[in-house]
Amino acid sequence: MFKWLHPYAKPETVYHLCGRLMPWLMGAALLLLLLGNIWGLAFTPPDYQQGDSYRIIHLHVPAAIMSMGTYSAMAIAAFIALVWQVKVAQWSVLAIAPIGAVYTAIALITGMAWGKPMWGTWWVWDARLTSELILLFLYLGVIALSGAFSDRQTGAKVASLLAVVGVINLPIIHFSVEWWNTLHQGASITKFAKPSIDPSMLWPLLISILAFKILMLALLCVRLRTAILVNEQHRPWVKAMAGD
């Protein structure tokens, strides 16, 4: 398998692969996001307790799930970069961090806009909200660290280290609603039990989650291509491509 995978670590291959995949991923993400959100906004019944305010779930849950999913992807890339010194993995870490930061910000802001009418407050310092805020700071830390050194390689390495260490926050976020007393409600979808959410609301939600996932890949493609160009600008293949 590694023999098959190895050519894909070559920057030039990744550059062209990303360029080919990007329009499809972006198109699919936009379509699915529109479908999931319009379905969730207009074609599902209101929640019996939360009325129409629950419709925020169609952004809040996908953004929150993918804020953690994106972090896992970034941490895996960081680990590969640190252990096996794969250059493309190293650049992926820095390319993916802003995407995760935006997803985390969306999860926090939509959560606040949901909390105000439901809990009576925009913000409480409880476990789920605080750990998600720390996730945002981890993303911002990775971005800031990577630019804090005059040598780009050193910055990227230190940022990867922070990304790997920060993984400890993921189980804390996930289990925070079980370990501590919290205002935040428990999970609506779980892998092991029947979802506590009605199927009519579940489908648009799953579509929106998929949309956020594909959108992350699409944005990663765009950002990784830029990173590859910046880092490989003195290589012949880049010169040949950009020269004419």
Next chain:
Amino acid sequence: MYFQSWAEFWAMGGYGLFVWLSFGSSYVMLAALAWYSQYQHKQFKRQLSAKLAREKRLQQYQEQAH
């Protein structure tokens, strides 16, 4: 459609402000990230071609000088 009218849809059962605040800010942030990523890519490509063209001109000039 679950709602009876557009007015009812925008009102979101009294939660309109919070629902549209969420969707509005989220779309703005996603669009900004997508636009900026694309802009960075194009910008760097432009700079790189300009730099390569400059190097090429310089090389031609030096060849002529000799």
